Amino acid sequence: MGTAEYLIVLGACVLITLPLELRARVYRRPSRLVLTVLPVSVLFLVWDALAIAAGAWNFDPAFITGIRLPGGIPVEEALFFVIIPTCAILTFEAVKTTSALLARLRTHKNRVKSRAAR
Template sequence: MRHLTYAGMLAFCLLGTLPLDRWFHLGVLRRWRRLLLTLVLAAGPFLVWDLLATHAGHWRFDSAQTLPARVLGIPLEEVGFFVVIPLAAILTYEAVQTVLVRARDRRRL
């Protein structure tokens, strides 16, 4: 079961933040081109950094805590990390902004 640790953490993050788009009518997922561009710009440099650092031996990934699937030697979950965490951050930020705007608007009434 330990090999599911990283994937489980990513699933937990998604399950906690994906519903925010629908609950608060954020439209983040509807604007998929903007989201994709943001994720590529966020993930790209870090994936390159990860590749260089792991190949240089600066760090490694514990195969006991990751799935066997690899992308250029990097666990699939690590690639997913650079998609899931920025997505969770964007959804959380947009939800908080929506709540703050609604609260401000209610105070004005």
């Protein structure tokens, strides 16, 4: 695989979490997603650029495509800072929504039981 490994892993993360969108509705609220992901991504991209410039951080050329953004940041790194938080938000929202649904079902079940006991 070589230079495509990082991109393949990021793509797999998107594909694995994509079905969560059916319940989470993260992609249907793009402004919320951007407001959540963008500030953190920018912060870490600046941090990476500074670390690369100082020689404290580098990326193995065998595992990246070689496409670099300003500051010497590999495109894979920029994608990482967008894709991984988005997948985390999708997972969180799906769990939150499912938990709320299960709580409503339990409440309904308990109401039915208490009515039947009367």
